[in-house]
Amino acid sequence: MSGSFTVVCMYDYHSISLSSFEMLALNVLLLSLIMLALYKGESRLDSDSPWAMLSLLAVFGISSRILLDPLPNIQPVTMLVLVVGIYFGGWRAIALAGVIAWTSNAIALGHGPWTLFQALGWGAVGLLGASLSGFLREGDRLMVGRLAFVSAASAFLFDWTVSLSILLDASTSMIIPYLINGLAFDLYHAAGNVAFVAWMAAPLGDMILRHSEIPASEAVSEVAPN
Template identity: 35%
Template sequence: MNTYKLTLLALLAALAVVGRSLFTFLPNVQPVTSLVIICGVLLGPVAAAFLGLLTTFLSNMLLGMGIWTIWQVIAWVLIGIMSGLLGKCFKNFSVYGMVMFSVFSGYLYGFIISLTTYSIAGKFWPYYVAGLPFDTYHAIGNAVFIIFLYPIISHFFNKYANNHFYLQNTG
């Protein structure tokens, strides 16, 4: 991984941590999943998995660590890998496709997080069904964040990449 990608990952991680902290007043609405998806589509599965891992630990240092941290890492890394593979398979992955994937990811994240309760208490389905409204908030929040953040982030990534690579090739 080069310095360029590390810098982008640091910026995305900072944005994700700040965004997660700012939206704590809304249950399950935070930009982390959307940023992991955007990172996967633009930078690939390894970068997105790294972003999911980094964001989980940094944001949980502010919001609190617990057994759920492991499951958050698993969920965001899995979503990052899946989005990175989608970005590699479909070079022109549309915003609408990303919105649909982000809604799916909101429910997938909730399913994986519900495994925390199963690993501790042995009860899965009651906890999962009770959490479906919160998973819906997460899914809707993901769609809104993708709609707003993807055009902006992709514009700046493309603009920086074009300038960066143009200067390398002419110098």
């Protein structure tokens, strides 16, 4: 008995290596479990608690960035911030964008000046969602087809905003070549956003709606001048 115990204890499970595909499959599985836990846990929240809902969404956004980092510019944060802008308005989407960008970079992905541009990029996407709330939402229902189109365009809005960070260490003449060189990654981001809309947007919208206190017609009023 003790010999079996010694063999088990001496076996280093952390030494097990996975291929890139196997690691990606594991990360997608973990992200799906987090999404399921978010969906189940949300039902226990106070319906008058939008900040608690935003905290859960922040955990999901941070986790998704870290787990899907091996993929080329593909993660659901852009879609998530866009949907939050639609339901919660611009300011809360900006807050969520900043928390996700800073926390995920500080924990795992690398923090630096680019974090500010990522927060600005996702904040701009949140404002876009708020400004188009009446177009992307009819009553309580998300217009998924329209959302897919806007989420694809949002990929370019975010990526090009982040690309401005090169101006911290390069001349303005480098911007156009840099944007052209990154077009393939922009297209990956756009395609990923469309896939995430098809996969997640409807259940996310239903969850957020139960904690939203901002009507669609007023979502943009927080950031737009009268």
